Amino acid sequence: MSKAFGYRAYGGPENQEFFDRPVPDPRPGRLLIAVRAAGVNPVDWKIRNGWLGTDAPLPRALGVEAAGVVERVGAGVEGFAVGDEVFGVTLDGGYARHAQLDAAEAAHKPPGVSFAAAAALPVAAATAYDAVEQIALEPGRTLLVLGVGGGVGSAAAQIARARGVHVVGTAADRNRGYVEELGATQVRYGEGVADRIRAAAPEGVDGLLDLIGGADLREAAAVLADRTRLVSTADPDTAAALGGSAVRRTHGGATLGELARLVASGDLDPRITATYPLDRAAEALAEVESGHARGKLVLVME
Ligand SMILES: NC(=O)c1ccc[n+]([C@@H]2O[C@H](COP(=O)([O-])OP(=O)(O)OC[C@H]3O[C@@H](n4cnc5c(N)ncnc54)[C@H](OP(=O)(O)O)[C@@H]3O)[C@@H](O)[C@H]2O)c1
Structure with missing residues (x-):
């Protein structure tokens, strides 16, 4: 037994x-x-x-x-x-x-x-990997991650940064230092978040990875011009209503192998x-x- x-x-x-x-x-x-x-x-x-x-x-x-x-x-x-x-x-x-x-x-x-x-790796990092692939931003663009301090967000920020994408992420103020270690700019979540995101990313946001949903997502989506680059793990219905979609999971050993290589090379923690x-x-x-x-x-x- x-x-x-x-x-x-x-x-x-x-x-x-x-x-x-x-x-x-x-x-x-x-x-x-x-x-x-x-x-x-x-x-x-x-x-x-x-x-x-x-x-x-x-x-x-x-x-x-x-x-x-x-x-x-x-x-x-x-x-x-x-x-x-x-x-x-x-x-x-x-x-x-x-x-x-x-x-x-x-x-x-x-x-x-x-x-x-x-x-x-199999859930959080693999989901982050799939999401960053799906949003498909070019280097120099800016990705907004709602809930950057959690498992998926921490991996998504690193994977996006490794591709030359700027990352702005919502998290509590006590997690500011942690978010900065991920290479991202922290923005406090809650009411008024859209204005704080605009202040942190004055050139605009090109993609949005939502790990929170609900009111946070509805408010933050206002800063995103191209809603086809909005994907959500947490609230696919709200994402769809806003013009975005659910994260499409690839579910395969090949992605896991790639993630393990990124960890082994020090590119992903x-x-x-x-x-x-x-x-x-x-x-x-x-x-x-x-x-x-x-x-x-x-x-x-x-
Ligand atoms: N569909 C899929 O395949 C799939 C795969 C993976 C995950 N998911 C879903 O995606 C979501 C995120 O997963 P996860 O593993 O990253 O979760 P997690 O690790 O439990 O996320 C916790 C983090 O969320 C932050 N947070 C809580 N409320 C927040 C808010 N209103 N705004 C911003 N950040 C907030 C917390 O930060 P503070 O302490 O700063 O508040 C904490 O760091 C979950 O709903 C999960 O079920 C779906």
Whole structure:
């Protein structure tokens, strides 16, 4: 049996608990890994709340991304072998001693990249990568990121800066120094944000990556002339109403491999601001659920 942290009923954190589950034989197309690190994301509690469907059998382990060592290889999988150090999207929860990765959404971890860093890439950094590609700004243009201080925003700012794009991002004033370390200009969010963005980017904004939605998005969108360069992870309906769209995810091992290379070369830092042992998974998720975690939080198996 193998330890996992998840929930026995859909709903709030009061349903969370540790449980033991059998170590599975991976299904075709999957890898069974011994988890060394697992990323924590807002989608984890959204799934737990039942917002993304309630069909999956319970108990269900939390988490959708992990890094570890391959223990078993499912039928039909090519390019991975027992003992490989890998990371990717988990299909049965990453807050666990063992997890199954979708081999099509997994990649090898380069030796110079830690398990924690690799586990931080499949959701936030991969989404950031897809969004920056989709907005497709030329060097010298300016990208506005709403929610630059979180996991996706921290990666998006670095990926855009590496392409010569200026980045202005909304974050609380206490995160000003952190945002500047990302190479971006911090603007306080909340009422009046459009005027503050105009002051920070007097030449205008050429693209908008929204990670917040709602009133912030509606107000900030006023500064963007070309709304086809507005993409959102957080509020696709409002984005569409404003002339933009949802971030189109590519979901592939190739993007993960590229991100790992960027980390290995020092061009991307997943900005892990805290690590937690599996025993303290509830604390890590509560921090993310507060909506104010900085950068990425990662569980590291002791
Ligand atoms: N569709 C997809 O494939 C996909 C993939 C990844 C993420 N997402 C979604 O995208 C959103 C962002 O994800 P994430 O992982 O980056 O979240 P996160 O790491 O939890 O974001 C936390 C950050 O948001 C900031 N924040 C909170 N309220 C804000 C506001 N009104 N304006 C500006 N910043 C604010 C906080 O900064 P302060 O402390 O400064 O307030 C904190 O740094 C989530 O809704 C997530 O579910 C979707």
